[in-house]
Amino acid sequence: MTSSSILSVVTFVYGLAAFFYLSGWVFHKPLAGRMGTWVSFIGLAGNVAGIALRWAESYRMGIGHAPLSNLYESLVFFACMLTICCLVVEMRSGSRITSAFIAPLAFLAMAYASLSPNISDRIQPLIPALKSNWLIAHVITCFIGYAAFGVAFGLSIMYLFKQGQGDTDAGGLTARLPSRSVLDELAHRMVMFGFLFLTSGIITGAVWANSAWGRYWGWDPKETWSLITWFIYATLLHARMMRGWHGKRIAVLSIVGFMAVMFTYFGVNLLPGLHSYGAAG
Amino acid sequence: MGKKAAAAGPFHYIWNFLSSVKLTVAVLLTLAAASVFGTLIPQMGNPAQYVAKYGEVFYRFFLLLNLFDMYHSGWFRFLIVLLTANIVVCSIDRLSSLWKVVFIKTPRFKHAQFQKIPKKVNFEKTYPLGRVQEMYGAYHAKAFRYSRIESSVKGVYLFAEKGRWTRLGVYIVHLSVVLLLTGGLIGSLFGFEGFVNIGEGDTVDHIRLRSSNETKPLAFAIRCDDFNVSFYDTGAPKEYRSTLTILQNGKAVLTRDIIVNSPLRYRGINIFQASYGRLPTNSVKLSFTDRDSGMVYHEKGVIGKAIALPENRGTLMIDRFNQAANFKGHVIGEAFEATLTLNGKPPHNLLLPLRFPSFDKMRKGALTISVAGFDQRYYTGLQVTRDPGVLVVYAGFILMIAGCFITFFLSHERVCVELAPHGNNTRVTVVGSSNKNKFGMQRKLEHLGDKLSQLKL
Numbered sequence: 001m002t003s004s005s006i007l008s009v010v011t012f013v014y015g016l017a018a019f020f021y022l023s024g025w026v027f028h029k030p031l032a033g034r035m036g037t038w039v040s041f042i043g044l045a046g047n048v049a050g051i052a053l054r055w056a057e058s059y060r061m062g063i064g065h066a067p068l069s070n071l072y073e074s075l076v077f078f079a080c081m082l083t084i085c086c087l088v089v090e091m092r093s094g095s096r097i098t099s100a101f102i103a104p105l106a107f108l109a110m111a112y113a114s115l116s117p118n119i120s121d122r123i124q125p126l127i128p129a130l131k132s133n134w135l136i137a138h139v140i141t142c143f144i145g146y147a148a149f150g151v152a153f154g155l156s157i158m159y160l161f162k163q164g165q166g167d168t169d170a171g172g173l174t175a176r177l178p179s180r181s182v183l184d185e186l187a188h189r190m191v192m193f194g195f196l197f198l199t200s201g202i203i204t205g206a207v208w209a210n211s212a213w214g215r216y217w218g219w220d221p222k223e224t225w226s227l228i229t230w231f232i233y234a235t236l237l238h239a240r241m242m243r244g245w246h247g248k249r250i251a252v253l254s255i256v257g258f259m260a261v262m263f264t265y266f267g268v269n270l271l272p273g274l275h276s277y278g279a280a281g
Numbered sequence: 282m283g284k285k286a287a288a289a290g291p292f293h294y295i296w297n298f299l300s301s302v303k304l305t306v307a308v309l310l311t312l313a314a315a316s317v318f319g320t321l322i323p324q325m326g327n328p329a330q331y332v333a334k335y336g337e338v339f340y341r342f343f344l345l346l347n348l349f350d351m352y353h354s355g356w357f358r359f360l361i362v363l364l365t366a367n368i369v370v371c372s373i374d375r376l377s378s379l380w381k382v383v384f385i386k387t388p389r390f391k392h393a394q395f396q397k398i399p400k401k402v403n404f405e406k407t408y409p410l411g412r413v414q415e416m417y418g419a420y421h422a423k424a425f426r427y428s429r430i431e432s433s434v435k436g437v438y439l440f441a442e443k444g445r446w447t448r449l450g451v452y453i454v455h456l457s458v459v460l461l462l463t464g465g466l467i468g469s470l471f472g473f474e475g476f477v478n479i480g481e482g483d484t485v486d487h488i489r490l491r492s493s494n495e496t497k498p499l500a501f502a503i504r505c506d507d508f509n510v511s512f513y514d515t516g517a518p519k520e521y522r523s524t525l526t527i528l529q530n531g532k533a534v535l536t537r538d539i540i541v542n543s544p545l546r547y548r549g550i551n552i553f554q555a556s557y558g559r560l561p562t563n564s565v566k567l568s569f570t571d572r573d574s575g576m577v578y579h580e581k582g583v584i585g586k587a588i589a590l591p592e593n594r595g596t597l598m599i600d601r602f603n604q605a606a607n608f609k610g611h612v613i614g615e616a617f618e619a620t621l622t623l624n625g626k627p628p629h630n631l632l633l634p635l636r637f638p639s640f641d642k643m644r645k646g647a648l649t650i651s652v653a654g655f656d657q658r659y660y661t662g663l664q665v666t667r668d669p670g671v672l673v674v675y676a677g678f679i680l681m682i683a684g685c686f687i688t689f690f691l692s693h694e695r696v697c698v699e700l701a702p703h704g705n706n707t708r709v710t711v712v713g714s715s716n717k718n719k720f721g722m723q724r725k726l727e728h729l730g731d732k733l734s735q736l737k738l
């Protein structure tokens with residue numbers, strides 16, 4: 001069995017987990033929620049195994065490198081980080097309903113990697129620019145950051161959803177969501193966690209750029225967009241810590257921030273620049 | 282700040298403006314929005330292309346706003362300076378009052394403040410008060426940075442705290458931003474970024490600057506001894522490798538290979554593998570095949586010189602070497618361009634592609650001309666930079682990661698353990714607060730309560 005086929009199966013396992021979580025929430029069936037957790041763990045094990053096997057396969061092909069070198073590999077790693085964050089938040093919050101909003105993101109990332117005809121799952125040799133130990137540090141820190149922001153995004157959507165329905169809706173779907181203050185606090189903690197890793201990701205990227213291209217900052221579109229994302233989350237943190245913003249406004253900023261993350265990840269490939277190895281193909 | 286400044290002069294007015302968090306939010310969002318434009322509009326492009334893309338009116342408007350070299354424009358730099366001033370003023374403003382709190386010799390504890398906190402951990406210990414006090418006092422001294430025992434009306438308070446210094450975390454982040462911008466400024470004032478192409482075997486002692494396109498002499502010379510490019514089976518490039526020798530006053534002092542991601546650093550100057558190409562060559566070995574007799578003649582040609590054709594049929598002039606020649610709209614790669622003049626006929630332009638030796642057969646001439654070989658030389662394209670600000674920037678990087686970690690995940694924690702006698706036993710109440718992460722503090726207090734209730738003599 002090759003890593004690509006394992007990872008294709010993981011796509012459907014993640015889809016099943018998301019389905020269980022969502023039905024656990026919508027139909028108020030705790031058993032379905034528990035199933036979601038177990039299926040997520042199985043999917044995560046498959047995801048990690050797929051990454052490890054892909055790494056081994058590349059060495060067998062004689063072009064050994066960490067499986068973090070193109071869009072397919074980064075999406076697979078992103079889905080893995082999202083699932084880990086999802087499970088951690090689930091344990092911390094004691095509610096499986098948060099996962100109903102986060103697990104679908106991991107499924108979408110895997111589905112995009114496995115099913116899109118534009119994304120090749122072939123193991124390719126590293127081009128000279130990527131042959132660096134900074135590759136691993138840069139990609140891992142960036143994608144832990146992206147995943148944390150993804151989780152904060154899910155929590156912020158839940159917050160707006162809950163607020164939109166009001167607190168009086170006793171028997172409805174929103175009543176089962178964690179309280180607004182818990183959602184707000186969890187999202188804030190995920191943003192702080194993501195910010196630390198985004199910062200580390202930009203910094204490892206800068207140090208790498210300085211050793212490969214001779215400059216640590218060059219206003220390349222990917223660099224610039226990661227800075228735009230950084231500015232948005234920095235605004236969020238200052239607004240909350242210094243101006244006491246809470247609730248809806250923070251949730252909106254967190255959603256805007258994640259849009260910027262998505263553009264940094266996918267949209268930038270539409271613009272000309274040096275990070276083209278992250279593009280589809 | 283605030284109220285007292287409003288009544289004072291313009292300095293206080295400016296100070297007040299620069300120390301506001303509203304300004305921080307506004308500048309951060311403006312910088313973000315401006316950077317979006319910078320990525321949508323290609324930077325430092327060709328004016329003609331801009332006019333074609335945006336039209337004359339928008340071109341002039343964008344030019345006025347400096348949007349084609351936005352990151353170096355005055356207004357973008359002004360925003361960065363404003364952000365820096367904002368960070369510095371905010372930090373000074375808040376640090377001046379925080380300093381006394383952080384570097385206090387004996388921290389102040391007020392029991393009344395702890396009393397207000399609703400969540401408390403209560404339990405009873407089956408030892409008399411004196412023993413419990415001794416035991417917990419020793420525990421606090423080990424687990425906290427500072428601890429103190431005070432007697433109360435009913436018994437004693439054991440105060441303890443740690444992480445007071447973490448209140449400075451955010452200022453470490455602010456300092457790091459200032460270091461990054463200072464490092465960037467040092468780099469742009471005292472550094473340079475240039476490039477140079479060196480043919481294999483050639484030596485250069487000057488480079489061309491990227492910003493101004495001027496040449497800049499170096500304090501040493503660089504010789505390219507060798508250049509190699511290797512490919513994977515897929516055709517993707519595998520490695521670009523240049524062997525470089527540094528010459529000081531004509532004497533070789535250092536020879537090293539550089540590849541992408543592994544530059545050469547010499548006397549504060551960094552030399553990076555950036556690009557490569559083939560040098561136009563001067564001499565070429567040509568072969569002439571007589572269509573009728575099948576005789577093959579070899580001749581050596583030099584660009585710019587006419588040679589006599591075999592059997593006195595006329596002359597051939599090698600005009601130039603073309604890296605990407607075109608034939609009727611098809612790219613046929615590297616080729617020599619030549620002019621053939623047969624006796625009694627008008628001159629005729631010829632293409633002699635390297636990849637297709639029988640290309641000239643198409644002409645159906647009496648002699649078929651092809652390239653039998655030529656001295657091929659690569660040149661290596663080097664990025665040559667000097668940036669004395671890099672160390673300052675890297676120091677900023679380290680401080681920024683450390684500062685973010687401290688700010689987000691460490692807090693100033695204060696606890697108060699109240700002991701009151703209850704017969705032969707002691708009643709214990711654990712309560713505490715932290716300056717951030719209230720949920721986490723609650724969990725820590727419960728943990729501390731468990732620890733203390735399980736302590737044995």
